Amino acid sequence: MTSTDQLSSTPPGFLARLNPVTPFLASILFTTPLLTTIDWGSALIGIGFTVLLILAARVSIMSVLRRTWPILFAAPFAGLSILLYGEPGGTIYWQWWIARISDQSIDLALGMSLRVLAIGVPTLVMVAGIEATRLADSLALVLKLPARFVLGALAGFRLFAVFVEDWTSLTQARRARGLGDDGKLRGFFTMAFALLVLALRRGGHLATAMEARAFGGGPRSWARSSRLGAIDWTFMAVALGAGIACIVMAMLMGTYHLVGSGFDQAI
Template sequence: MSLLAPDRAGPRVLTVNPVAKIAALLPLTLCLLLTLDWVSATVAVVGELVLFLAVGLRSGRIWLRAVPLLVAAPLAGLTMVLYGQASGDTYLQLGLVHVTEGSVAIGLATTARLVAIALPAVVLFATIDPTDLADGLAQRWRLPSRFVLGALAGLRLVGLFLQDWRSLELARRARGVADAGRLRRLVGQALALLVLAVRRGSRLATAMEARGFDGPAKRTWARPSPVGRAEVVTVGCGVVLGAVCVAAAVAAGTWNFILT
């Protein structure tokens, strides 16, 4: 199964135009980027989880993709706790490490903020088919078809690269050159994969140009990319959740406008 294939566990989400999902993330992300506080980020995470469960995103395969995020976010927050701006009471001071009341607050806010920003992107992009996304970008956002089709072709090659990497690993092992020197083997395989990628990309570009993908005529699209009530509701949820996060932070007195 392709890693780029959308998970079929949330049919209501799959019917939404991919560009609407991206548009719904923009206002929420903007609101979270304007402040660094735990209230707005926590409200965003809770709201995102409620919305995801409401639309049927309960597949363990989707949530498994969020595991790296749940590991990386606390590590980033720990860095802020140990080396962040010192303020308030001091809890620990050891060389460059200076843990204070303010640094702990910044670390918690950073962790929640990273999860709030990245979680919807990870989960929603797991429900997006690359071809549907390309159709939406070209038909709805009017992006150049050459750029859209080139990006789509590149995404479709990711799965092949993973297969090539596995084939290279098995071939080198069969020849007895993968038993020692793991770092050297990794570098050699990476260079071999780069060569394969360049060759495949050149052949693909030539084939696409020969078939008229770079022609001057206006393109037509085999599949329409409709926008209806579901897309409006999706974007509205992003706007409302972003506004609720800002209102909650202001009401709690934790709003911290980081651009000032």
């Protein structure tokens, strides 16, 4: 297995049976209803559906943490500023200068943090592990995207892992010349510039090679077929139903606040 192939392992559980574009479309269908509100109720229910997805797909906890740790780290900070500096309302529990913690700021901060998790985590769980070549076939044959764009994106993705190898080679070359320990910050920018030059050269060579092989020169044929099956349509319908269920249950709980209705203006 090459280093580029290691970037896209097989998706877990039943997700491996889905068309590669299905998780992307399902993510849009699930998260779009959640974007209509800022409340903790719908977001908490969305997280509950995410837990069910993880269990159904048989994804390990460590795998979920490895894929979603940036979102898990950023979610509390997304609500912290709203908690301290959002428009106060109701009982004020703490105040210092312009920072205030009140009932309304707590409600908004909790809703924002949970919504980041409810939108980001299921998206990363569903799209992780999709093989690049299968995804390119689906983008061209299912979504009908231009072949030039699809093939260019595929080539760029395949070369992404090469950047890591280039960075390692540049580091070893600098150390061999006695430059590895001379100014960490300066060395970083020097290596970043060298990597940029190397990437531009490789991109130019790749573009020339693709043009010589008539990429983008006209209609193309595809070696593999890609189509949406019953399991794909069912999965997208379930995703849309789950998103709508979050909104309906939030309305029944009395926590739903439509974006633009005035409550979100307190942010």
